[in-house]
Amino acid sequence: MSATSPTIRQRGRPSGFDRQTALEAAMRSFWAEGFEAASIDRLCRAMNMPRASLYQLFGDKQGLFMSALDRYGETRVSRVIAALGPVGSLAEDLSAFFDEVIHLATSDRGTPGCLISCVLADAAGTNPVFTAELDRRFTAMEHRIEERLLLARWPVDAKISASAVAGMIASVARGMTLKARSGQTADELLPIARTALMAVTRLADHIEK
Amino acid sequence: MSATSPTIRQRGRPSGFDRQTALEAAMRSFWAEGFEAASIDRLCRAMNMPRASLYQLFGDKQGLFMSALDRYGETRVSRVIAALGPVGSLAEDLSAFFDEVIHLATSDRGTPGCLISCVLADAAGTNPVFTAELDRRFTAMEHRIEERLLLARWPVDAKISASAVAGMIASVARGMTLKARSGQTADELLPIARTALMAVTRLADHIEK
DNA sequence: TAATTTTCAGAACACTCGTTCTTTAAATTG
DNA sequence: CAATTTAAAGAACGAGTGTTCTGAAAATTA
Numbered sequence: 001m002s003a004t005s006p007t008i009r010q011r012g013r014p015s016g017f018d019r020q021t022a023l024e025a026a027m028r029s030f031w032a033e034g035f036e037a038a039s040i041d042r043l044c045r046a047m048n049m050p051r052a053s054l055y056q057l058f059g060d061k062q063g064l065f066m067s068a069l070d071r072y073g074e075t076r077v078s079r080v081i082a083a084l085g086p087v088g089s090l091a092e093d094l095s096a097f098f099d100e101v102i103h104l105a106t107s108d109r110g111t112p113g114c115l116i117s118c119v120l121a122d123a124a125g126t127n128p129v130f131t132a133e134l135d136r137r138f139t140a141m142e143h144r145i146e147e148r149l150l151l152a153r154w155p156v157d158a159k160i161s162a163s164a165v166a167g168m169i170a171s172v173a174r175g176m177t178l179k180a181r182s183g184q185t186a187d188e189l190l191p192i193a194r195t196a197l198m199a200v201t202r203l204a205d206h207i208e209k
Numbered sequence: 210m211s212a213t214s215p216t217i218r219q220r221g222r223p224s225g226f227d228r229q230t231a232l233e234a235a236m237r238s239f240w241a242e243g244f245e246a247a248s249i250d251r252l253c254r255a256m257n258m259p260r261a262s263l264y265q266l267f268g269d270k271q272g273l274f275m276s277a278l279d280r281y282g283e284t285r286v287s288r289v290i291a292a293l294g295p296v297g298s299l300a301e302d303l304s305a306f307f308d309e310v311i312h313l314a315t316s317d318r319g320t321p322g323c324l325i326s327c328v329l330a331d332a333a334g335t336n337p338v339f340t341a342e343l344d345r346r347f348t349a350m351e352h353r354i355e356e357r358l359l360l361a362r363w364p365v366d367a368k369i370s371a372s373a374v375a376g377m378i379a380s381v382a383r384g385m386t387l388k389a390r391s392g393q394t395a396d397e398l399l400p401i402a403r404t405a406l407m408a409v410t411r412l413a414d415h416i417e418k
Numbered sequence: 419t420a421a422t423t424t425t426c427a428g429a430a431c432a433c434t435c436g437t438t439c440t441t442t443a444a445a446t447t448g
Numbered sequence: 449c450a451a452t453t454t455a456a457a458g459a460a461c462g463a464g465t466g467t468t469c470t471g472a473a474a475a476t477t478a
Binding site: 132191 | 240241242243245246321322326327328330331333334335340341343344370372373374376377379380381382384387388390391393400401403405407409411412415
Binding site for chain 2: 422423424425426427428
């Protein structure tokens with residue numbers, strides 16, 4: 001064991017909460033209720049964290065939400081991105097991508113839809129910090145998809161550009177999470193994914209320069 | 210002039226607001242700020258309507274929001290639906306459909322995105338009334354698109370069903386309104402629409418039973 | 419003009435909001 | 449065992465919430 005081990009005891013009273021567990025709980029609260037509707041009172045209770053610690057760690061409600069978004073990106077969006085591989089063929093990876101999107105938006109009845117597409121998008125209406133954050137996360141996702149398309153030799157000078165196709169794929173995925181928010185199950189979303197996959201495949205087969 | 214004309218004067222003091230104008234203002238407030246963030250105080254000011262009249266006419270905040278959704282459907286969604294025609298070919302009508310979606314979500318800087326996809330979807334997270342309303346409006350839109358596809362002789366027994374394609378088209382449209390919420394302009398959304406249109410066209414050309 | 423009816427303007431209400439502060443509790447250090 | 453340090457628990461704060469109530473204002477009817 002190293003002397004500078006990260007598990008050395010702090011000096012004062014040890015905290016009774018785990019930061020990651022607390023952040024997971026906050027993320028889920030925002031996801032279920034929305035940014036405005038999630039109250040600090042309920043957040044503290046769900047996080048098992050006293051108000052003082054919450055404000056010391058995250059600054060304010062907006063800061064907590066941003067941290068919750070980070071955790072969402074690291075634990076949820078990362079799985080969707082990872083499905084893009086490259087693992088198999090483009091079609092196989094896109095299919096896996098959509099499967100992950102559907103799983104993310106429907107697997108937990110308490111948190112339907114997507115934290116970014118359903119909650120952050122609402123909050124982005126008037127808050128410029130959230131608008132920028134939404135744009136950043138949307139753009140990052142599209143770049144990952146575009147990269148995967150280019151890796152599958154999508155012509156850079158095609159009439160329908162890889163970035164446009166990536167934008168369409170991302171739009172379908174987001175639209176599907178909205179449907180999940182309205183109570184649709186995974187089974188009901190699958191046909192949409194299959195259609196989008198088929199459409200992209202057909203597009204790839206008939207690229208005109 | 211008929212004796213039972215709808216414009217006969219009321220008995221007491223006339224109201225100083227116009228119901229449709231007020232509802233338009235309420236709709237725009239919710240659209241910009243979200244359901245929770247839009248306060249009754251600001252709503253009354255924007256609607257030029259006293260609190261008492263608001264509560265008498267709409268019951269409560271939720272009732273006002275539902276009425277605002279109705280107006281949104283009648284004045285905004287109706288234009289998108291109308292573009293489906295049938296006016297020209299399927300491709301032409303779908304193109305017009307996407308044009309209307311883009312216009313709806315980007316034409317007014319103060320109300321980016323879509324009231325249903327960006328605001329109602331957030332509120333639907335925990336409120337079952339809103340969940341049901343979101344499902345109803347989503348389903349209605351998809352049925353209209355499916356009807357248009359069937360009118361263009363989309364085979365009822367196709368491997369990729371008309372309802373699945375309609376679901377995909379609606380998903381793309383909704384995903385585009387989310388992008389608009391993040392600040393994207395009409396020009397930036399157009400490639401997504403063009404790609405979706407091309408994809409559906411390719412799909413229609415290669416339907417396997 | 420007097421009585422009646424409806425609306426208006428805003429005070430009032432009971433809460434809840436996000437945030438800060440104070441006191442007590444629990445750990446380590448010397 | 450003190451002294452110190454950190455966290456916990458929750459009271460406190462001012463502002464804002466959705467909603468209801470009250471008295472004055474403005475129209476019509478008789």
